[in-house]
Amino acid sequence: MKLFCGDKEVLPIHPGRVPVMVSVRNRAVKMEDSTYKGVYLYSPDAVNPGCGQVKLEIYSSKGGDPTVKAFDEKTVQHVWADFEAFRRAQTGGTQAASGAKP
Numbered sequence: 866m867k868l869f870c871g872d873k874e875v876l877p878i879h880p881g882r883v884p885v886m887v888s889v890r891n892r893a894v895k896m897e898d899s900t901y902k903g904v905y906l907y908s909p910d911a912v913n914p915g916c917g918q919v920k921l922e923i924y925s926s927k928g929g930d931p932t933v934k935a936f937d938e939k940t941v942q943h944v945w946a947d948f949e950a951f952r953r954a955q956t957g958g959t960q961a962a963s964g965a966k967p
Contacts, residue, residue: 866903866923867931870916879906900926909951912936912944 868875882901889896903923912919919941922931936944 866905866921868905868907868911869918869920869922870911870913871918875907875911877905877907879904881905909948909955912941912948914938914941914945916941 868877881904883904884899885902886899887896919936921934921936923934924931
């Protein structure tokens, strides 16, 4: 998976993939398949109104072209608002550390 803020790819803090295996065998069904699910962590300001267009490119483990999901402006604003407390906490922690006396 890739996240884009405008034309710039946003690198995750922690990218990851977890294997998922399916194995079903009974009289009616015999199915075995495997894939991966993505677990990606981004900074609280990765999706922001200044990006312009925000999109995800989602890749299949089987190859081929990625599925592209573009965020509309309302979604970008919603994500930005959801992470306001995290951004405040990061800024407050930085300010408190820089204002501390030795």
